[in-house]
Amino acid sequence: MSNDITENTGPVVEDDETFDNSHVLDPAATQDSQETISAEIKGIHDSASGETQPRVNFPPYRSSLLRHPTKDMHHTDPETIELWSPAFGHRDVHTLESDLTVQGNGEPLGERMVVRGRVLDGDGRAVRNQLVEIWQANASGRYVHKRDQHPAPLDPNFTGVGRTITDDKGFYEFTTIKPAPYPWKNHHNAWRPAHIHFSLFGTDFTQRMITQMYFPGDPLFSLDPIYQSITDQKARDRLVATYDHNVSTHEWNTGYYWDIVLTGSNRTWMEDEHDAH
């Protein structure tokens, strides 16, 4: 009986879902200024060149400090299961799941946009029939997540999560809402550039990756330690979509285009697989 009473005292508001003090900055987490962070980023960039992937040890991104390996990575060739990827298909993903604007009972707020592009491997082969997943903040910069305390409105018609299967040429396409930038607690007055998280599979499991797609010309790029953990401008540019008027449609959506390249496949490809492209 006592359980029943506890359960019936109304909605229990957990601490991490309380918004009362969410606009008060946490002094411990935000004592460093943007100038400090920017100077640290510059110091690292000045002594780096030609890197193609982010540094896992990137001190300006404070959360990386205790979460990166410090011992050498162990170089090895993939074997057996690692030369294959799990198979996904239309049994796994419904066509409507690539349209993030139809998941609620009404139209979500914000700029309706389509993002389209290909998933390719290092040899330029299309990654066909593979799973692509995305998640993102809404048009106000808010995620549907109990740990997101940013006091911007949730949108009852937008969960910000979608998935699709690439077609025979490796193309994916999502219809969504353009996400907004949002504040975070890496340092004082820290803002993430607007981005969409992408999760990708290749033909080998060694190609598995998660990344973020950004929008062209974002004024927050130079200030963001996550984007800047990639020390080379050419490599950073690979995460930025282009505005594509051919993807925009009349009186309906704006359009962006973004190709994703996975690391090379280590599999020995059959001739017919190769010719199919």
Next chain:
Amino acid sequence: MRIEKNQLESARTGGEKLVATPGQTIGPFFGYASGYENVHIPFRDGQHLVNPASPKAVRLTGTIYDGSGAPIPDAMIEIWQADENGQIPQETGSLVRDGWTFTGWGRATADNVGTYTFSTVNPGATEEGKAPFIHVVVFARGLMNKLHTRIYLPEDTAALEKDALLSSVEADRRQTLIAEREADGTLRFDIHLQGEKETVFLQFPGIEYPVHD
């Protein structure tokens, strides 16, 4: 970023390869509380490669730790493995599990105390005398790029002894790649991203980990 036609043609005909798109952290917001649609990054039954009630189900569990020894509550772990006969699955249906098809792939998120749990089977040897292992990829807030590793089963000590990868790892770190078997059949495999007990992470050809290379 758009790959132009000439770049693509060149890569396809043995010319300059395309450079891989950089990875980025999974961030903190990849999973949310229930009450929304079924389209999630951590999806329903993602951690159940086989039904936990199945007589052949094996619990694979462990805790993910940071460099200070604190558990990491916002990590996501994926496994990819052969079935109990050593066959590599190529069946679809991981995201909408039917309870019967073994797809070999699973996804679990760490709980509030940094623990992940899968229900799976012991993978068989993919060839005679080969040490069976489960492949793992780790994502976490604060972790800028994915990390790969392997979970070897502890039983076939002769096969472990002559395994090429294990043999190439320093003796005092080899154990970080081998699961412990508990009395009830549970496989326990902790993951340490940093520190004294740091797990051996694998770097495959084609990906760069700057500074570590």
